[in-house]
Amino acid sequence: MGKNLNDIRADFPILDQQVNDEPLVYLDNAATTQKPKAVVEALTHYYYNDNANVHRGVHTLAERATEDFEAAREKVRAFINARSTKEVLFTRGTTTSLNWIAASYGEANITVGDEIVISYMEHHSNLVPWQQLALRKQATLKYIKMNADGTLDMADAQQQITDKTKIVAIAQVSNVLGVVNPIKELAKLAHQHGAVMVADGAQSLPNMPVDVQDLDCDFLAFSGHKMLGPTGIGGLYAKEDLLNAMEPIEFGGEMIDFVNLFDSSWSELPWKFEAGTPDISGAIGLGAAIDYLNQFGMAAVQEHEQKLVNYVLPKLLAIDGLTVYGPHDPAKHTGVIAFNLEGLHPHDLATGLDMEGVAVRAGHHCAQPLMKYLNVPATARASFYIYNTKADADRLVDSIVATKEFFKNGTI
Amino acid sequence: MALSKLDNLYRQVILDHSAHPHHHGHLQQATNEIELRNPTCGDVLQLEVAVADGKISDVAFSGDGCTISQASASMMTDAVIGKTPAEAEQMVQVFSEMIIGDKPNLDLTVLGDASILEGVAKFPARIKCATLAWKALNNALTGDDGKGMAHLLSSHEE
Numbered sequence: 001m002g003k004n005l006n007d008i009r010a011d012f013p014i015l016d017q018q019v020n021d022e023p024l025v026y027l028d029n030a031a032t033t034q035k036p037k038a039v040v041e042a043l044t045h046y047y048y049n050d051n052a053n054v055h056r057g058v059h060t061l062a063e064r065a066t067e068d069f070e071a072a073r074e075k076v077r078a079f080i081n082a083r084s085t086k087e088v089l090f091t092r093g094t095t096t097s098l099n100w101i102a103a104s105y106g107e108a109n110i111t112v113g114d115e116i117v118i119s120y121m122e123h124h125s126n127l128v129p130w131q132q133l134a135l136r137k138q139a140t141l142k143y144i145k146m147n148a149d150g151t152l153d154m155a156d157a158q159q160q161i162t163d164k165t166k167i168v169a170i171a172q173v174s175n176v177l178g179v180v181n182p183i184k185e186l187a188k189l190a191h192q193h194g195a196v197m198v199a200d201g202a203q204s205l206p207n208m209p210v211d212v213q214d215l216d217c218d219f220l221a222f223s224g225h226k227m228l229g230p231t232g233i234g235g236l237y238a239k240e241d242l243l244n245a246m247e248p249i250e251f252g253g254e255m256i257d258f259v260n261l262f263d264s265s266w267s268e269l270p271w272k273f274e275a276g277t278p279d280i281s282g283a284i285g286l287g288a289a290i291d292y293l294n295q296f297g298m299a300a301v302q303e304h305e306q307k308l309v310n311y312v313l314p315k316l317l318a319i320d321g322l323t324v325y326g327p328h329d330p331a332k333h334t335g336v337i338a339f340n341l342e343g344l345h346p347h348d349l350a351t352g353l354d355m356e357g358v359a360v361r362a363g364h365h366c367a368q369p370l371m372k373y374l375n376v377p378a379t380a381r382a383s384f385y386i387y388n389t390k391a392d393a394d395r396l397v398d399s400i401v402a403t404k405e406f407f408k409n410g411t412i
Numbered sequence: 413m414a415l416s417k418l419d420n421l422y423r424q425v426i427l428d429h430s431a432h433p434h435h436h437g438h439l440q441q442a443t444n445e446i447e448l449r450n451p452t453c454g455d456v457l458q459l460e461v462a463v464a465d466g467k468i469s470d471v472a473f474s475g476d477g478c479t480i481s482q483a484s485a486s487m488m489t490d491a492v493i494g495k496t497p498a499e500a501e502q503m504v505q506v507f508s509e510m511i512i513g514d515k516p517n518l519d520l521t522v523l524g525d526a527s528i529l530e531g532v533a534k535f536p537a538r539i540k541c542a543t544l545a546w547k548a549l550n551n552a553l554t555g556d557d558g559k560g561m562a563h564l565l566s567s568h569e570e
Contacts (some may be wrong), residue, residue: 020414345478347453351421351538354512355414364454371454380453402415407422 003295004384005304011036011292012240012387019353022357024277025392030175030203030336030383032225034049035289039228042288046281054280055254055271057062069280072287073270076235079290080201080220081211086240086269090283093234094202095125097221098169100236100273101198102129104246105169105219112138115165119144119152119181121174124366126200130169144170146373150177150326157189165195172204176365176381177326178309178336180204187216196242202226206385207305207334209298212237224282236273243269245359249273293386301386305335308384312393313337319400325374335384338365341400344407346380352403353380358396419536420531422479429525430479435489439472444552447475450544455481459548468492468500473545480529480538485545487526497553504550511539 009015012034017024024144026034039308046068052061054069073085082088091097106129110116120143133142134310145156152170161168172183187197196218203211206227219242224235238246243339248266252275257265266272266346293301310330317324321342327333341349352363361381364371371378382396442460449456455477462470466468471489490508492500503522509515513533520527532542550556 020417192517345453347455347478347538347541348422348480351535352415352418354537355417357414363452368454377456404419406415407427 005296006389007155008036008387009389011038012036015387019248019357019359020355022355025358025388025395027382027388027392027396028359028361029076029206029388030226030365030381032231033206033228033229033385034387035230035285036292038292039230039285039288041229043281043285046284049284051232051281053277065280068284068287071276071281075287075290079210079294080205080237081213082237083213084240087212087237087243089236089243089270089273090278091221091234091236092232093223093225094200094221094281095237097219097234098125098198098200099129100249101169101219101221101238102133102247105242106130106133106137108168108245108247109397110134110137110139112113113164114139115142116140116167116169117142117144117157117160117165118169119350120146121150121152121177121179121367121370122169122171123175123200123202124368125202126169126171126198130167139166140164143369146177149328150174151179151330151332152181154182154185157186161186161189161193161195163193165190165193167198168195169198169200171200171202172210173334173336174208174326175203175336176338176367176370176379178334178338179326179332180208180334182217183217186217191216203334203336206301207298208302219240224286227286227289228292229286230282233279233286235286236375240269243273243279246273248275252276254278269310271307296386304386305384306330307391308388308390309333309335309337311390312384312396315393315397316400319397319404321404322400325376325379335388336381337383338379338381340376340379344404346378348407349380349400349403353396353399356395356399356402358399360396421535423528423531425525425528426483427479429483429486433473433485433486435470435472435493437472437474437502439470442472443486444555446548446552447546448544448551450477450481450540452540453478455541455544457481457485457548458546459485459545459552461549461552463497463553466496468497469496471549477544478541480532480541481544484526484529484542485523485548487529487543488549491522491524491526492549501550501553504546508543509547511542 014034040368052065054066063103077088078084142160145153147153182198190197199217201220201222205222220237225231255275257267313330323340325338346362439460443463444461447458456475458474460472473485
């Protein structure tokens with residue numbers, strides 16, 4: 001943990017470029033993060049030296065590839081403090097992980113009249129799989145409300161979660177409001193009513209220490225590409241007894257034990273769920289991303305981000321006509337900040353910022369029910385990560401002000 | 413300062429159309445109606461068209477959208493009223509080719525004010541904003557409910 005977070009820009013070559021004749025300020029990290037050299041080099045090293053298929057070769061390369069792939073699983077296990085690598089499945093990302101839970105656990109355990117409880121702030125990936133499961137099973141989908149500042153209304157959570165509830169699925173960090181939801185408390189509540197707790201970790205794993213044993217969640221889904229890793233790889237944590245009871249989603253090679261003409265038996269955990277050749281290089285790249293983050297420690301990553309939020313949030317709130325969604329107290333806000341400028345569509349605002357070299361997201365952020373709840377068609381969103389600086393925050397604020405002036409004064 | 417490039421996109425005529433859109437609202441008697449969405453940015457456009465005696469006699473639009481999509485819709489309504497559906501479809505074609513920007517000698521006079529949206533070609537992320545109203549018109553005239561158009565109007569979400 002000796003490396004200093006203030007001196008890592010050189011590890012990210014992509015950041016050193018001009019966009020529209022201005023130095024790039026990348027603030028779309030909640031969509032995907034940039035990759036440090038160490039991750040790109042891990043992919044190259046694997047393909048240049050060790051590439052082979054895993055778990056089935058007798059030769060040396062196959063042995064090396066298998067070792068590296070399983071070493072990456074162990075890195076993920078340690079990163080989230082799972083009890084065993086049997087509880088860590090590699091998937092394509094958060095969306096796949098959540099769909100697997102719905103398709104396997106949900107399919108087997110949800111029946112007519114059961115309840116699935118989510119919140120209004122869920123990303124579509126933690127909403128549509130449950131909505132579709134509820135439709136298939138004639139179950140009831142229920143939404144927990146938010147408080148006025150965008151935090152989850154825990155009093156409403158107590159109302160919504162009942163003895164009929166079988167699944168509670170909530171994002172640990174909102175990809176729009178930037179709030180941290182109390183997963184540990186929700187898990188306790190879910191367990192009191194005999195339900196399982198699903199945590200969407202897509203926005204939390206990259207930004208804070210996450211300990212699945214402490215949270216006592218039953219499932220946790222996450223994506224590698226939002227935490228410096230490659231696209232196409234992510235993970236699903238689940239408690240071992242649940243995974244043992246669950247049926248695989250996909251069938252084929254890699255996941256079988258014995259195949260007879262008319263029946264088969266499954267491989268042991270975690271491979272029972274990983275049919276076909278996995279994303280070997282992606283897993284190795286994710287392992288390298290975890291190594292990179294571990295140089296600083298996740299507490300330092302979180303602290304770095306909090307300092308930036310403490311710095312930028314008051315400046316944003318001071319811009320006349322700018323609305324910030326979610327809590328205005330920096331202590332309750334992560335580095336994901338959604339906002340709108342009065343009288344200007346966020347898409348126009350984002351184009352203005354892009355002309356200034358500042359990359360932000362504009363749209364509904366895959367959270368249409370939340371946009372409806374907030375009564376806005378869309379928002380702009382800036383999201384900070386470990387390589388962002390106070391200078392980046394200043395560029396954001398200055399560019400918003402310049403764009404506002406541009407549209408106020410008209411043009412040509 | 414790089415914001416000056418925005419002048420190519422947000423010309424005064426465009427800002428005027430967006431601030432004071434023409435033919436905004438609803439028709440008494442529409443013969444064709446459609447609602448199209450741009451899922452990337454949350455834009456929604458409702459378009460109502462009245463065709464009488466083989467010509468587009470009136471058009472009205474409503475919904476939510478950015479400066480470019482609102483201005484484009486307003487300009488489109490100005491341009492197509494009085495045209496036959498076949499002429500209007502031809503205009504949609506010219507508009508699409510203009511926005512894609514790979515045909516240098518296009519005759520844009522048929523588009524009226526809408527030809528000023530030519531500058532959008534330099535802003536690839538905004539092309540779908542400009543084309544939404546024209547695709548809606550095309551779909552309204554051809555009876556396509558637009559559900560098959562999602563791939564043309566959206567790009568991938570995070």
